[in-house]
């Protein structure tokens with residue numbers, strides 16, 4: 355059993371009833387946080403001096419199609435219809451299991467590099483069981499904590515989710531790996547018939563797993579009524595985007611405990627519609643955050659938090675100006691709230707709030723050390739702002755379940771050159787199938 359004592363950092367625990375930031379030590383025992391406090395003593399522990407750093411809970415990226423890492427940057431100017439045509443309509447069909455493995459491995463490693471310790475991997479290019487297993491293997495090799503949200507490649511609206519695959523995964527790798535849990539990424543009411551939507555929600559409910567759906571532009575489909583009437587909405591239900599839903603529907607869903615994941619950069623840039631952030635906050639709820647598509651936007655969840663924060667503050671300022679003729683004197687949202695979206699709320703959305711998202715004794719030791727001595731953050735008067743303003747280069751160290759996955763600004767135990775070589779080979783082969791003149 356290994357013990358690690360982290361000393362000297364300013365710690366943002368995100369725990370209720372604690373200061374926003376405090377200079378305390380953190381004692382890690384095996385995979386858990388054992389103790390917090392000033393001047394902790396543990397002679398047998400590996401003591402690490404983190405003076406000048408800010409330590410925050412491991413970040414949570416609640417929605418990423420990790421398999422797309424080999425396609426990075428190709429779609430930075432794509433609208434949503436262009437993305438759907440080029441990726442799902444064309445390139446995704448040419449993925450083989452090795453493309454899934456290296457894309458997922460590289461995508462997950464990048465998440466760790468960016469400070470993400472828990473990933474909602476919304477995997478919907480599971481063309482064969484071999485594709486699925488390769489994606490799971492990529493996650494496991496990376497060392498990240500993940501909820502593998504098992505999805506499907508294109509199927510007709512009357513095709514139910516393939517439950518034998520879900521059960522095979524539950525009986526296989528998910529049962530034997532502590533860092534992996536399973537969820538179902540179903541097509542949901544927007545992309546399937548009401549009967550199929552109800553059956554898929556019920557299947558997830560019977561298995562006790564998180565069920566996640568896309569809900570993008572347009573009115574909510576009839577299937578939402580059917581799912582609600584069947585009593586299948588609850589805290590295990592996660593909606594990504596939530597754009598296009600009426601205020602009445604949002605209220606109903608929040609009332610049922612449903613969680614929302616906003617992916618602000620591509621929602622705004624690609625035409626999904628306006629992030630749901632403000633509509634949730636007005637109901638006393640809050641979003642979790644995702645980065646969705648490496649093909650289109652970067653995977654850094656702190657950037658997503660800043661964009662969500664700035665976008666909603668902008669809307670709120672404009673609303674205040676229009677209603678009073680004056681600039682607002684107080685902020686509508688704090689930086690701490692934005693950091694909670696990428697920690698506490700992400701953990702809640704993925705069904706892991708009892709394990710991650712806060713630094714407290716008994717929680718999993720998922721921690722991020724931010725080097726606030728760097729020129730772009732120093733003198734970092736406010737630790738929460740320093741965390742929120744950190745770039746990837748400021749993420750000095752990342753611990754997942756008590757294991758260092760990044761130290762001294764470098765990923766641990768990874769042959770990154772090999773990963774990058776294989777990712778480039780995969781991406782170049784796949785993009786030979788891209789035809790940007792294809793009809794949308």
Ligand SMILES: [Zn+2]
Pocket residue numbers: 417419476568594646
């Ligand atoms: Zn998505």
